[in-house]
Amino acid sequence: MTDNAAVAAVPQKGFLGWIERVGNRLPDPVVLFLWLVGILIIISVIASAVGWSALHPTETDPETGRQKVIAATSLLSPENIARLWVDMPTTFTHFHPLGYVLVVMLGAGVAERTGLFGTAMRASVRGxxxxxxxxxxxxxxxxxxxxxxxxxxxxxxxxxxxxxxxGRHPVAGIAASFAGVSGGFSANLLPGQLDALLFGITQAAVETVFGPWQPNIAGNWYFIAAMLFIFLPVIWYVTDRIIEPRLGTYVPAGTAGTGDVGERDRALTDAERKGLRHAGLAILFVIGLWAFFTLGPGTPLIDEAGPPEARLSPFYRSLVAAFFLLFLLAGWAYGRATGVISNHRDLVKMMSESMGDMAYYLVLAFAAAHFVAMFAWSNLGLILAVHGADGLRAANMPAPVLLAAIVLLTAALNLFIGSASAKWALLAPVLVPMLMLLGISAEMTTAAYRVGDGATNIITPLMVYFPLILIFCQRWQPDFGLGSLAATMLPYSIGLLVSGIVLLMGWVALDLPLGPGASVYIPLPTTS
Structure with missing residues (x-):
């Protein structure tokens, strides 16, 4: 590990070296949010002192009948100071992503710790x-x-x-899988933990301006499934036509590639096969249970009395619980079959350990929750959204071009801040309300963010798994350095970014649904 760490620490020249040096100077995302809170306080004081304001887009003053004026509010006003200290517990616990992520992870942690995820992936690619x-x-x-x-x-x-x-170059396999896991970070046939996390932040951003809004965890389902099928041929072409020919013929060096890596390629045991069968039955059970709740007697997950466009709202809102139960029961069934879980205490222990893994996220959520809340208290979000929307409206940019610009902004920011939740918590309070005032849905803005968030993961040394991927490569090719990895992944990054933008612009131009009940455009919303 010492030698590998030394390789990763060698100063790099050129553009990538500059990115690494600048990015390494950035503080931890938790501290970054605290710095931003301090900057926000200063801006709010100045904005309030100079009387920065905007005309409310949808509300009128009841006395004059004219458009209501939204004025910037100082975060050092007595009311906001009291709100900060008195409401601190509720500001944290009412941060929407917190509940979504913790609930899903209670189940996903069990599925991971029993070995279900690892075995399922091994079974998928062997042979x-x-x-x-x-x-x-x-x-x-x-x-x-x-x-x-x-x-x-x-x-x-x-x-x-x-x-x-x-008989192929092992580093090409690492590159292809890294491009899929990290470059195609949002592409999937199913919504999952990331959807719960991002839409929780989207909800908080909408509510800073427009009041209560119910997120739909499946709001990007169709779009992320399309991303998977668009990204698949891109990764295939780049790997087989660009990267593998560039790597040349693989010549083994010493014992590279042996040890624990080889252990992962062993054949599935009878217990593991039995565990996968039992996990599959558990998954079918959960799917059947949700189908019964949706279509069966009483239809508890359908609002029969609501308007047609809102009838499936309870179903969408229940999907967080559905994924929790799916991962939990599948993990439990696999663990029982393989002997990893012998009694209920093992199950509870795994759930507890999965919450332990969320400790850093809880600290990050505390800082992000207060930044988002204080941004709303200052009225700066609504004022920025109104003036930003007016500027974009005056520029008359087509929606596809506007959303493509957001993709590029996100991709650039991703070179310096690797955390998907941290970036979205920074961008969402401004981008989501601003685009909603232009008639673009919160789901569409979230989808645009997701395209940019993944593409540059694989070329920045600041990505948390980048050093680990480098070590994997050095097991097979000891002279493989940081620049080698960045150069190998750059064609994937460009291909995924370009194809993602083309998909996004085409999707908007055709006005296709992003998911069940989620469209590209919305009527102009009213604010609370």
């Missing part, structure tokens, strides 16, 4: 033919986003072993 090896690995890698960290630590080194066994 693939050399010709179809790359699309198979890329597909499983993008689906592996549901498994979070397990996809990085299991699938990526496993892909190297499989490529080597097929």
């Amino acid at each position: 693939a033919s050399p010709t179809l090896l790359t699309p198979m690995v890329a597909f499983v890698a993008m689906m592996g986003n549901l498994a979070a960290d397990a996809a990085y630590v299991v699938l990526i080194p496993l892909a190297a072993v499989i490529y080597h066994a097929a």
Whole structure:
């Protein structure tokens, strides 16, 4: 580990070296949010002193009948100071992403700790033919986003072993799987933990301006599924036509690629096969249960008395619980079959440990919650949204071009701030209300953010798994350095970014639904 760390620490020249040096100077995202709170306080005081304001887009003053004036409010006013200290517990606990992520992780943590995610990925890619090896690995890698960290630590080194066994360059396998897991971070056939996290932040951003808004965890379902099928041929082409020819013929060096990596390529045991069967039955049970709740007697997950466009609202809002139960029961069924779980105490212990893994997220959520809340108290979000919307309206930019610009902004910011939740908590309070005032839905803005968030993950050394991927490569090619990895992943990054923008612009131009009950455009919303 010492030698590998030394390689990763060698100063790099050029553009990538500049990104690394600048990014390393940034504080931890938690401290970054605290700095931003301080800056926000200063801006709010100045904005209030100079009388910065905007005309409310939808409300009128009851006395004059004219448009209501929104004025900037100082965060050092007595009311806001009291609100900060008195409401601190509720500001934190009412932060919407907190509940969504913790609930889903209670189940996903069990599925990960029993080994279900790792075994399922091994079973998916073993035995693939050399010709179809790359699309198979890329597909499983993008689906592996549901498994979070397990996809990085299991699938990526496993892909190297499989490529080597097929007579292909193992680093090409690492590149293809890394591009799928991290570059295609949002692409998936199913909504998952990331959807719960991002839409929780989207909800908080909407409510800072427009009042109560119910998020739909499936609001990007169709779009992220389309991303998977668009990204698949991109990763396939880049791997087989650009990266592998560039790497050349693989020549083994010493014992590279042996040890624990080889262990991950072992055949499935009878217990693991039994566990996968039992997990599959558990998944079918949860699907059947939700179908019964939706279509069965009483239809508890359908609002029969509501308007047609809102009838499925209870179903959408129940999907967080559905994924929690799906991961929990599938993980429990797999663990019982393989002997990892022997009694209920083992299950409870795994759930407790999964909450332990969320400790850093809780600290980050505390800082982000207060930044988002104080941004709303200052009225700066609504004022920025109104003036920003007026400026964009005056520029007369077509919606596809505007959203493509947001993708590029996100991709650039991602080079310096790796956390998807941290970036979205920074951008959402301004972007979401601003675009809603232009008639673009919160779901569409979230989808645009997701395109930009993944594409540059794979080229920045600031991405938390970047050093780990470098170590995986050095097991097979000891002279493989940080610049080698960045240069290898750059064609993927460009391909995913370009194809994602083309998909986004086409989607907006055709006005396709983003998910069940989620459209590109919305009527001008009213504010609270």
